[in-house]
Amino acid sequence: MEDTLRGHAHKYGKNVDTDVIIPGKYCNIVDQVELGKHALEGLDPEYTARMKPGDIIVAGTNFGCGSSREVAPIAIKGSGTSAVIAKSFARIFYRNALNIGLPIFESAEAVDGIEMGDEIELEPATGVVRNITKGTSYQAAEFPPFMRSLIDAGGLVPYVERRLVEQSAP
């Protein structure tokens, strides 16, 4: 994971659901870049045209609610979006984002302190959110220790590989 992420904020409301993140009709696409062309299409059809690589999605509570489609975080990542900051995340989206390596930050204060277009700098390792435009700084919620260890190990796949070795040990 990169040390710092930098981009401009695109701000949305609460309950941004998976149907607007990647509408159902695109769920037969597997390629990340192709999926990325339709990121947030149901909510903001101009998002992919307007955003620049590295930009950041900022939203209210319950981001990613609805379906279990892993293509939702994959589409966001595929669009070139570097991270999502939200007041809270829906359960399945949260797991999926970590599993596919989309950096997510949970901080109500940061969301309230960011306006559309603000320049933001993020440190995935520490959870620090800096609003460069406004000169403010926030600390996102820490990941629980188990999730932190998954992230540090490089995600779920290396974890599974280790468990496979443990399972086959006599």
Place this chain on the structure above:
Amino acid sequence: MGMTLTEKILARHSGLERVEPGQIINAKADLVLANELSAAVAIKVMRGIKGAGRVFDPARIALVADHFVPAKDAQSAGLAKLMKDFAAEQNIEHFFDVGRGGIEHVVLPEEGLVAPGELIVGGDSHTCTYGAFGAFATGMGSTDIAAAFVLGEVWLKVPASIKLVYSGTPGPMVYAKDIMLRTVGELGIDGGTYRAIEYHGTTVDELSITGRITMANMAIEAGAKNGIFHADQKTIAYVEERTDRPFLVERADADAVYERTIAIDIAGMEPQVACPHTPDNVHPISEVTRDTLPVDQVFIGSCTNGYIEDLRIVAKILEGKQIASNLRVIVNPGSQKVWMKAADEGILTTLAAAGCAVNTPGCGACFGGHMGTLGDNERAISTTNRNYVGRMGSPKAEIYLASPATCAASALTGRITDPRVLELAGV
């Protein structure tokens, strides 16, 4: 201190004496489910896991082609073929192709693949449906499913439980769907996030298995990790008719600790409708029908309400009549078995004669995939579970969620209609 039903099942599946909310556990899965969309990504991930040549147990994996079937295009056909080839390669017998299955959550219980006390994970958010049988069941994304394919276990954070206690007898034309819509309205779409919902009370004791399925299915609409009922004689009879597999019925302890207990009285409750654009925007039908709301499409089906009981209700209302001229009605029996039963009972003919289009089982219309997609500025009333912007097609369409009875009544009048009005009129 005792454990909730969810905690009991999680403790047993992780080899622990007890578990507590917030605890991270490794739990053994009795069944791992995927559909052609979640399987395609999971298979790709699994191929990248070193040392993961085979699934943990081919008999404990179920693969159901249901989202874009019959294939809507070459790309969708490719995903279904990828899953079919994987099933053959891994000797997975519980593989259900078009014509032999239907919607995954309708199929698995029918096939005896779900039993009380079991732990089931699936690459579909409505996997929580199996809580109707006293199982712990939750939806996950494809990478988690790939891990479960290989390990036969999943890591889980033990959820705190919310106890919902229902009382009162549903009035005329009030069904499990109405009770669950009201529940989602009360909890809110994130009211159950990271939580288990445990359903209690005389109202749900009286519900049929199908009614419980409808309610467990929509636990995710309140953001919950799972929704669960205690298995009773009805559950045991249903399951034993379909499998010889031994199972263990678990019960919550009398001194189990719940984060919240909510009493919901159904007596006198009207049919409920979730208005656009969230499943918790729920109102009694009398509020909704204050405005005249003409409808372009009525959809009957899905893992929420695609069961034979649901189709019987619709057929009873539409029998010998014609649907309104301003709309179309699309009916998807939930599975091949439901379709055949409906055919045997004459329901399909009744519906077709009334002007309904009867489709083959599948998820297509519910998630805006195909076979019933909404256009710009169209309004639908649907027995499905989600009404987010664009869920059934155009982001400019409006979706109202309701029971099969309310949908059927609306089909007759051409606008959103209280089914009790029809009953009073002797329809």
